[in-house]
Amino acid sequence: MIEIKSLHKSYKTGSTSLHVLKGIDFSVKEGEMVSIMGSSGSGKSTLLNILGILDEADEGTYTLDGVLIKNLNEKIAARYRNKFLGFIFQSFNLINYKSALDNVAMPLYYQGVKRAERLDRAMHYLEKVGLAEWATHLPNELSGGQKQRVAIARALASDPKVLLADEPTGALDSKTSYEVMEIIQTINDEGKTILLVTHEDDIAHMTKRIVHLKDGIIIDDSPVKQQRAKTALHV
Incomplete structure (x- = not known):
């Protein structure tokens, strides 16, 4: 699904250059x-x-x-993001003046899906994350865990090939983090490819493989025995 070979990335900082990625080889099935x-x-x-x-x-x-x-203009890059990828962020990135339902439906608008179908599909994914009853609520009426569930539903709405989760539990307490991870694990159990960036060792062990980066290189890439979030939640 993902194949990266000899990846290098540098950034200019004034008159110097910062070499951030130093030859990354990485694949995900x-x-x-x-x-x-x-x-x-x-x-x-x-x-x-x-x-x-x-x-x-x-x-x-x-x-x-x-x-x-490679060498994509912004229009094609945006189309590929919409087609291939779903994003879950630490800060949720919900639109404050739109309901949970409209937030979830947003990616489908950019895919040209008609409104009635957008809302049907959005409600389906809100039901999937247990938030159907909160569909008409604005983000400021939701808890942190509920906001992240809305964000997960939004990421799933366009049926992406890969979910990219950037510190999805970083703004949540432990109990809520495990509840969110239980949903993410269920999505993976259904066959969705998921990449998750985290600082938290217990969250990393809820995946099936951990890749450790240090100074722009991969220093370890190992399968792990997956800790089920549901079990951890009730320990």
Whole structure:
């Protein structure tokens, strides 16, 4: 599903250049659930931006579902993001003046889906995350966990090939984090490919493989025995 070879990325900082990614080789098969860990400055945010087609590498190749992602103009990049990727953010990124239902339906608007179908599909995914009764509520009427559930429903609405989750539990308490991870694990159990960036070791062990980045290189990439969020929640 994802194939990255010899990926390099540098940024200009004044008169100097900061080499952030230093030859990353990385692949993810369809249906995998992988976490990416690393301290600040390790390169994980840069890698996620490249995977999310929000930035482009200086060297190397990135292939997503058989499509080479290279030299895209913004219009094509946006189309590929809509077609291939769903995003879940730490800060939820919901539109404050739109209801939960309209937030979930938003990606379908950009795909040209008619309003009635958009709302039907959005309600389906709100039901999936247990928030059908909150469909008409605005984000400021929802708890942090509910906001993240809305964000998950929005990410799923366009049926992406890959879910990219950037610190999805970073703004949540432990109990709510595990509830959110239980939903994410269920989505993965249904076959969705998921990449998750986290600082939290317990959250990383709720995936099936952990990739450790340090100073722009992968220092470890190992499968792990997955801890089920539901079990952890009731310990």
